Amino acid sequence: MIDRVLGELESALRADGAAAGRAMQAVWQQVGSADAAAATRALERIGCLFDGLPPGRGSRLALLAGALVERGADPAPAVPAGVDGWLEAAEAATAVARRWRRAVRRAPP
DSSP, X not given: OHXXXXXXXXXXXXXXXXXXXXXXXXXXXXXXXXXXXXXXXXXHHHTTSOTTOOHHHHHHHHHHHHHHHHTTOOSGGGHHHHHHHHHHHHHHHHHHHHHHHHHHSSOOO
8 A cells, every 4th residue: 555655656746736745645644654664665765756856846745754754764765865955955045146146246135
């Protein structure tokens, strides 16, 4: 059952935001009360799903990953994706600040 909902999550993340939200809820319903080993197995699959996601879906998936860690999952499978996402956000924020300074000739608000 968990494998099925994780497969549905993978498909939904690539399709649309509403479907992704429903699929994340289904994963939580299946894994939210599972033991730490099952939560870790789910997180191993979820950790591979972040690449190429739009920020909104990625942030919701990160919340699900964090909730699984709170349930006892080993966080290691999600760390690379989390760090990559943080670096991308930091790089984007830096680029916006540089453009702002060039356009307005002062620091961003």
